Structure formats: structure tokens, C-alpha cells
Amino acid sequence: MKIAHVRETDAPAGTPWRLAAAVDAGDAPQRWLDLESARRMQVEADPRLAHNSALFRQPLTTLDGLLARGLRMAALGEIIEREGDADRLGLDAADLRFGPPILQPPSLRDFYAFEGHVKTMWERRGGTVPEAWYRIPIFYFSNVSEIRGPDDPIWRPAASAELDYELEVAALIDTPAHDLDAERGEEAIGGYLIFNDWSARDLQRDETTVRLGPAKGKDFASSIGPWLVTPDELADARQGKGYDLAMTAAVNGVELSRGSWANAHFSFGEMIARASADVRLRPGDLIGSGTVGTGCLLEVRDEILKRYLEPGDMVTLAVERLGSLTTQIVERPTDR
DSSP, rough: EEEEEEEEEEOOTTTTOEEEEEOOOOOSSSEEEHHHHHHHHHHHOOOOOHHHHHHOOOSOOHHHHHHHHHOGGGHHHHHHHHHGGGGGGEEGGGGEEOOOSSSSSSSHHHHHHHHHHHHHHHHOOOOOOOHHHHHHHEEEEGGGGEEEOOOOOOOTTOOSSEEEOHHHHHHEEOOEEEEOHHHHHHHEEEEEEEEOOOEHHHHHHHHHHTTTOTTTTTTTOEEEEEEOOOOGGGGEEEEEEEEEEEEEEEEEEEEEEEEGGGGGGSSSHHHHHHTTTTSOOOOEEEEEEEOOTTTTTTTTTTTTOSSSSTTOOOOEEEEETTTTEEBBBBBOOOTT
């Protein structure tokens, strides 16, 4: 399944997001099923559904609401499977705007799982990768108050002149988890999505000298989307600790970064085992993979772009089967 929050492009400001599922199976689906409309019609046709299944007893508003009811993403498959003529309630993708696949994640842990990126970062500081990195999946907490969705603009922090993208994949936790081992960690994943972990490199550079953080170099924005893809849709591409799926980044239509999810040194199962050690993961939590090798301007800007991001730039991250996530860089609003 592919699950998204959508609303019509001409909807008034403040119109609530609607939960939708892709009708067709392409990387960029053209038709989306309004799940609440389908749920209501199915209950009208068979009132026993509301008695027999918690999924049908209440309106489907957002994915956040579904998870808060104790239901997992896979439960939505029942509505999709029952809708014999899903295209009848389908919405054209061209008429829709997509929101963050999870609107208010309780937490965001971002890991550091790709050796290619890690080596480059350490070499630029004149060092080598610490031995501990090869043993322990390392992460930091990012800021969930500044989550952006597809086509939401971002801007540099006021004190920064070095805005950078970071090309990542994230996993959504959709069930409570505690002290999971690596073999079972991926059982807690409801879906995967593209994640852009924006960085202010000059702020980050100062912070890392005192070995605490990252903090202000990271917490001004995180972009996610355009939809969630359930693990079963990726199973045939499994390779190594990840999936044999290309990851790319382009600025103004020019490809600057290319890597593969299969190159991850740690699996999401291993990352989730680390994240859930001695604590509770909650439905809606996000787990970031860290940047794929070559997946940021810090690594590649000298080759083509020769600068950091500026207002007017358009950044597009793409991951096979997960779609693409586009963001425009704008001037910092004066009313912030």
C-alpha cells in the first residue's frame, strides 16, 4: 500500500487533510482512494462491519488518528480490499496536494547508517571513522515541531549562509515497541518514506567543536513525504542491510547525488533495536537512516553546483518505489 494525506489543490486554507490510498501501483500513483468515503459507503452497504471491526466504527481522519486508536497501517488494507471499484471513489493526483505522511510524529531519531557519508564527514575534519561507529547504530533527536511536507518551502536559519540537503529514507513506527532485538525490529515498521534532513553547515560546524548536538544546525526544518510505502511493496528488492533501490538528489533539475539504500551498514531492524533499548517507541515515531553516500552538498558541491543552496533553488529527492520529494528554497520570512 501507499498511504498519504491529501487535499484538493483549490481547497481553502486550513482545509483538513484526508487519508488516501493509492489505487494504482506506480512509483507516482495517478489515482488515490479517499479512505473515509470508502469506509462510510462500506458500512452503509454492510452495517455489521462497524460491529465486527474497530476500523469501521469511527471516521478515518488522519494517519495520526488511526495510530492513536491502536490500529496499525496494515488495517487499512481491509478497506482497500473491500472496495471492489476503488477507481469509482478515486481522486486524480493532478488535483491533489500532498501533506506530511505523519502530521505530528511524537519523535524523530536520525541515525548515521551509511559508511560512505560517514567517512567523508570524518575525512573533512582530518580524522577517521571511530571504531565505535561500526559496532553501534548512532543517532540524534531532531525537532518534530518543524516538519514539512511535499512542496512546503524552507529557508536558511537567520544565522546561517550554508544551507544543505541530506538524502535519507525514514521508517514509521506504527506499534508500541520496547527492547526489540534486531531480528524483530522491522516488525514495528508500518511504512517507509523519503526524508530530507536539512542542515545549516556553518552552525553545525561550530556545534560539533564542543561535541554536543547537532542542534541549531539541524532543528529548523525536516521534510518528509510524499507518501508512506508499506514494507511488503519493497520485499523483492531486499539486498544486504537495505533494499536495492536508487536514491538521488537534484537541484534545479541537475542530479548531484546518487546512491543505493542497499549500501546501508545498519539495517532498520538494528537501528530500531538500538532506539528501543530501555525505552518505549510510540506509534508515529520516525526513524531516519542517515545520509546515503554522496547525498549532500557538503560531499559533492565542489563538483557541479560549487555553492550551498540559495533562495530560488528547487531540491528534489527521489527514492525508487518511494516517489519524489520536492522543496523550494525561499527567502526567510520577515514575520518569523
